[in-house]
Amino acid sequence: MLLNLLEYHWAEDIDDALLLLARTDIKTVPLAGGTYLLGLQNDSIQAVVDLRDLGLAYITEDVHGIHIGAMTTLQSMADTPILKNLAMGLLVRAALASSSSRLIRNSATLGGTLAVGAASQADLLTALAVLDSEVVLRSGSRMQINLEGGTNDRPGLALSGITFKGKQERSVPFSSLELERRSNELIVEVIIPHPAAGCGTSFMRIGRTATDVALLNAAALVEIANGCYRRVRLALGGVNMEPVRLQIVEKELEGQPVASSPADGQRILAALQKGIAHFRPPPDFRASSDYRRVSGVNLAYRVLEEAMNTSNWHSVITSESSTPTGPWPSGGLED
Numbered sequence: 506m507l508l509n510l511l512e513y514h515w516a517e518d519i520d521d522a523l524l525l526l527a528r529t530d531i532k533t534v535p536l537a538g539g540t541y542l543l544g545l546q547n548d549s550i551q552a553v554v555d556l557r558d559l560g561l562a563y564i565t566e567d568v569h570g571i572h573i574g575a576m577t578t579l580q581s582m583a584d585t586p587i588l589k590n591l592a593m594g595l596l597v598r599a600a601l602a603s604s605s606s607r608l609i610r611n612s613a614t615l616g617g618t619l620a621v622g623a624a625s626q627a628d629l630l631t632a633l634a635v636l637d638s639e640v641v642l643r644s645g646s647r648m649q650i651n652l653e654g655g656t657n658d659r660p661g662l663a664l665s666g667i668t669f670k671g672k673q674e675r676s677v678p679f680s681s682l683e684l685e686r687r688s689n690e691l692i693v694e695v696i697i698p699h700p701a702a703g704c705g706t707s708f709m710r711i712g713r714t715a716t717d718v719a720l721l722n723a724a725a726l727v728e729i730a731n732g733c734y735r736r737v738r739l740a741l742g743g744v745n746m747e748p749v750r751l752q753i754v755e756k757e758l759e760g761q762p763v764a765s766s767p768a769d770g771q772r773i774l775a776a777l778q779k780g781i782a783h784f785r786p787p788p789d790f791r792a793s794s795d796y797r798r799v800s801g802v803n804l805a806y807r808v809l810e811e812a813m814n815t816s817n818w819h820s821v822i823t824s825e826s827s828t829p830t831g832p833w834p835s836g837g838l839e840d
């Protein structure tokens with residue numbers, strides 16, 4: 506409960522919202538779907554700015570990539586054809602897995618989930634980590650300057666209380682959002698660069714039950730070009746954990762030639778043995794750190810293998826040079 510809430514603002518223009526959020530005399534925060542904020546016990550929040558009418562619920566596509574507005578709900582992400590076709594529906598699967606309740610998915614927004622971060626318990630964050638996504642942030646400021654001053658000999662300007670309004674927009678990589686975002690900055694949208702046509706992706710999770718939060722989740726994206734692994738992305742995450750990119754594993758595999766299944770398997774294992782040493786997941790009442798590390802190797806192996814197989818299939822089919830040698834993994838786009 507926000508027991509000290511004094512003001513509710515329904516902003517109709519993004520600049521108005523930014524100026525309200527920039528106030529320093531009254532603590533003002535954005536209100537998106539409200540699924541997290543309204544249940545929060547925080548006595549310092551005095552005002553909220555409702556973002557519903559700012560036109561930030563959209564999913565569009567242009568040359569830079571796919572733009573997902575901050576007010577897009579998790580359910581809209583799961584339903585949109587553009588995202589179903591992006592990276593084999595990776596974001597769709599992760600959005601659906603983020604909350605098993607459609608009621609919550611209908612309210613919870615992308616911006617709210619990013620702002621809450623690990624505490625949102627959303628699988629979406631791990632999927633965003635492998636897509637090289639960028640987050641667009643905007644802030645506003647208002648400055649009142651009095652130019653009336655001066656002396657009798659040299660009077661000042663006949664202007665009092667001029668108001669300067671400023672705004673700033675910048676984009677930060679998703680991986681550094683937590684560190685870089687300032688408290689008065691509004692998350693406006695997420696931009697996901699188009700992955701190459703032949704890339705393969707995979708997303709898996711471990712939970713106590715199918716609908717529970719993920720004790721651990723893993724996402725991988727693999728792109729093959731000219732018979733080599735050109736781009737490899739691998740991230741592990743889970744409940745109360747920031748997603749972690751295993752960059753050592755990625756570097757070990759990038760540039761390597763595509764091999765037969767057993768040889769690729771050996772290579773993945775060797776890379777994981779090197780890279781997992783830097784994976785130090787936190788313990789909590791659900792799972793110990795050791796459990797998460799051991800399961801992490803297993804899960805990371807499986808997502809990399811699936812993403813590599815899929816990418817391999819794409820490259821074989823597009824080059825039409827040989828017959829595919831493995832099963833096509835299911836997209837898993839269940840609701």
Ligand SMILES: Cc1cc2nc3c(=O)[nH]c(=O)nc-3n(C[C@H](O)[C@H](O)[C@H](O)COP(=O)(O)OP(=O)(O)OC[C@H]3O[C@@H](n4cnc5c(N)ncnc54)[C@H](O)[C@@H]3O)c2cc1C
Nearest residue numbers: 535537538539540541542603613614616617620625627692
């Ligand atoms: C009982 C319950 C269980 C839940 N379990 C899960 C779960 O397992 N997995 C899951 O993914 N989600 C879960 N959620 C929902 C979770 O709260 C949302 O995923 C998300 O974290 C909040 O999104 P929202 O749009 O409702 O944000 P809000 O609650 O409106 O806001 C959350 C925070 O983000 C800030 N904020 C919102 N939008 C912006 C923006 N554009 N820019 C800057 N800051 C912003 C707000 O000021 C606030 O501090 C659960 C919710 C409930 C009520």
